[in-house]
Amino acid sequence: MSENQFIKLRKEKLAKIRAxxxxxxxVESGRTHKVADLFEDRQTxxxxxxxxxxxxxxxxxxxxxxxxxxxxxxxxxxxxxxxxKSEIGEENYELFKLCDAGxxxxxxxxxxxxNSGEYSIRCSKIRLLCKNIRPLPAVKERVxxxxxxxxxxxSDIELRYRKxxxxxxxxxxxxxxxxxRSQIIREIRSYLNxxxxxxxxxxxxxPLYGGANARPFITHHNTLDVDLxxxxxxxxYLKRLIVGGFERVYEIGKNFRNEGMDRTHNPExxxxxxxxxxxxxxxxxxxVEGMIKHLAKNVIGKGEYIYQGHKVNLLGEWRRAxxxxxxxxxxxVDVLGESEENLIALCKEYELELPVGAAKGKIIAVLxxxxxxxxxxxxxxxxxxxKEISPLAKAKPGDPLLADRFELIIAGGEFANAFSELNDPxxxxxxxxxxxxxxxxxxxxxxxxxxxxxEALEYGMPPMGGQGIGVDRLVMLLTENxxxxxxxxxxxxxxxx
RNA sequence: GCAUCUUUAGCUCAGCUGGCAGAGCAACUGACUCUUAAUCAGUGGGUCCGGGGUUCGAAUCCCCGAAGAUGUACCA
Numbered sequence: 001m002s003e004n005q006f007i008k009l010r011k012e013k014l015a016k017i018r019a020x021x022x023x024x025x026x027v028e029s030g031r032t033h034k035v036a037d038l039f040e041d042r043q044t045x046x047x048x049x050x051x052x053x054x055x056x057x058x059x060x061x062x063x064x065x066x067x068x069x070x071x072x073x074x075x076x077x078x079x080x081x082x083x084x085k086s087e088i089g090e091e092n093y094e095l096f097k098l099c100d101a102g103x104x105x106x107x108x109x110x111x112x113x114x115n116s117g118e119y120s121i122r123c124s125k126i127r128l129l130c131k132n133i134r135p136l137p138a139v140k141e142r143v144x145x146x147x148x149x150x151x152x153x154x155s156d157i158e159l160r161y162r163k164x165x166x167x168x169x170x171x172x173x174x175x176x177x178x179x180x181r182s183q184i185i186r187e188i189r190s191y192l193n194x195x196x197x198x199x200x201x202x203x204x205x206x207p208l209y210g211g212a213n214a215r216p217f218i219t220h221h222n223t224l225d226v227d228l229x230x231x232x233x234x235x236x237y238l239k240r241l242i243v244g245g246f247e248r249v250y251e252i253g254k255n256f257r258n259e260g261m262d263r264t265h266n267p268e269x270x271x272x273x274x275x276x277x278x279x280x281x282x283x284x285x286x287x288v289e290g291m292i293k294h295l296a297k298n299v300i301g302k303g304e305y306i307y308q309g310h311k312v313n314l315l316g317e318w319r320r321a322x323x324x325x326x327x328x329x330x331x332x333v334d335v336l337g338e339s340e341e342n343l344i345a346l347c348k349e350y351e352l353e354l355p356v357g358a359a360k361g362k363i364i365a366v367l368x369x370x371x372x373x374x375x376x377x378x379x380x381x382x383x384x385x386x387k388e389i390s391p392l393a394k395a396k397p398g399d400p401l402l403a404d405r406f407e408l409i410i411a412g413g414e415f416a417n418a419f420s421e422l423n424d425p426x427x428x429x430x431x432x433x434x435x436x437x438x439x440x441x442x443x444x445x446x447x448x449x450x451x452x453x454x455e456a457l458e459y460g461m462p463p464m465g466g467q468g469i470g471v472d473r474l475v476m477l478l479t480e481n482x483x484x485x486x487x488x489x490x491x492x493x494x495x496x497x
Numbered sequence: 498g499c500a501u502c503u504u505u506a507g508c509u510c511a512g513c514u515g516g517c518a519g520a521g522c523a524a525c526u527g528a529c530u531c532u533u534a535a536u537c538a539g540u541g542g543g544u545c546c547g548g549g550g551u552u553c554g555a556a557u558c559c560c561c562g563a564a565g566a567u568g569u570a571c572c573a
Binding site: 445 | 498504507508509510521522523524525528529530531532533534535536541542563564565566567568569570571572573
């Protein structure tokens with residue numbers, strides 16, 4: 001039977017329902033309670049014998065002649081319906097017989113316990129709210145020793161992503177991930193709001209893109225007849241707001257990067273960035289550490305997480321160490337003390353490829369990425385980044401080679417990036433021009449010179465700390481999911497089936 | 498981008514060295530007033546991911562392509 005034949009049968013049922021004078025898609029519904037309300041004190045509900053009305057999706061049907069059972073589910077829970085012909089009447093029972101798993105219905109009745117002890121609704125009336133014409137995948141479940149065993153689970157990973165509504169409908173544990181995601185983001189907001197931060201929105205469509213090293217998406221505005229870029233970072237507009245006098249701002253929003261996709265990269269992803277005037281890198285460490293520990297404690301309620309095959313403790317002490325120090329620990333070379341020539345020779349020895357125009361700082365970063373980063377499992381603030389790969393960060397006081405910047409590494413991956421923000425307009429211009437030079441050498445991910453941003457800096461921007469956190473990856477960690485697609489409702493897929 | 502693996506009924510899957518395309522659930526028909534993976538009896542349902550090739554014969558072997566997963570590279 002082809003799918004069309006399935007649908008054909010359902011359409012025939014639709015016609016029968018209409019023939020009974022029933023509108024299968026009525027406007028009004030009259031729910032008085034949600035399912036969870038009835039589970040608060042079941043015996044009291046049963047004793048009270050009050051008639052209530054529920055609305056939700058019929059998710060299972062067990063008909064046996066003149067009696068039938070169904071399971072009704074709303075977003076608060078699931079309850080069994082007891083529908084007997086003698087109690088709801090012949091006509092209403094005809095309608096019940098035409099109902100399928102997948103339909104939305106309204107059930108009116110009184111809570112009671114069945115002979116086998118299951119808390120249910122003894123229906124006096126059912127109403128159709130929406131007739132389903134495409135059968136849902138048949139997933140059955142059984143509860144054994146308090147554990148739910150699911151049969152014929154809807155588990156095809158591609159279908160789950162492409163038809164996420166079915167995944168959410170049929171797999172409660174995936175629904176839970178997105179509930180947690182929402183709670184995490186809500187808690188991030190309240191954490192920052194409580195500390196005097198103001199949430200803002202800045203443009204997604206930008207005449208120039210900046211704030212990160214990445215290739216952008218390009219689009220076109222017809223009326224202005226100009227190309228625009230989808231933002232790759234929030235940074236440069238948030239800094240303009242600090243110039244404008246706001247002292248603590250943050251934004252949670254989508255960034256877009258026209259690059260490869262894999263387990264930890266989606267072309268559009270959610271970023272949190274915050275900026276705080278008169279703070280600095282140390283302040284950002286405290287903020288980031290405090291926030292993530294707060295989320296672990298208050299949203300998830302635990303410290304230990306299994307992520308990418310590693311056991312991570314978020315509630316322990318977080319190490320703070322310099323990049324060069326960490327590299328030295330691993331390969332035993334004092335990279336800051338070595339000459340650029342020696343470092344290049346070292347990379348050759350290790351068969352590491354260096355990008356065009358790489359100088360000492362970049363070489364140290366390459367050594368770090370190859371030998372150290374993936375070995376940092378417990379939360380570690382990697383500080384003292386080379387200045388040349390940190391064009392928006394202030395130089396470290398007393399060390400011209402280094403920038404006052406950290407990245408937070410957990411389970412071998414980056415979770416946050418922060419600086420004491422560069423506010424010297426002349427230095428900033430030089431650094432962006434150096435980036436432009438790299439661009440000319442073929443690095444198409446180097447920053448572009450944003451004159452409007454530089455002009456804003458010339459008016460004066462207070463010293464400040466800023467940080468960015470990849471929200472999707474944080475949700476991955478906190479919900480223990482190894483693929484970014486599991487925490488993005490509609491992940492990017494190639495057009496296919 | 499490269500490598501490996503996967504793709505068979507609505508869902509979950511089996512299909513051996515090439516020989517009539519299968520199961521469970523779902524659907525349909527019938528029985529059934531306390532079931533709950535309801536049960537019992539019966540019925541129908543296929544572009545075997547797409548295209549080409551080898552062969553008397555291809556879901557199965559070969560080639561090209563598509564989508565997905567994983568790894569790797571690039572990349573936050």
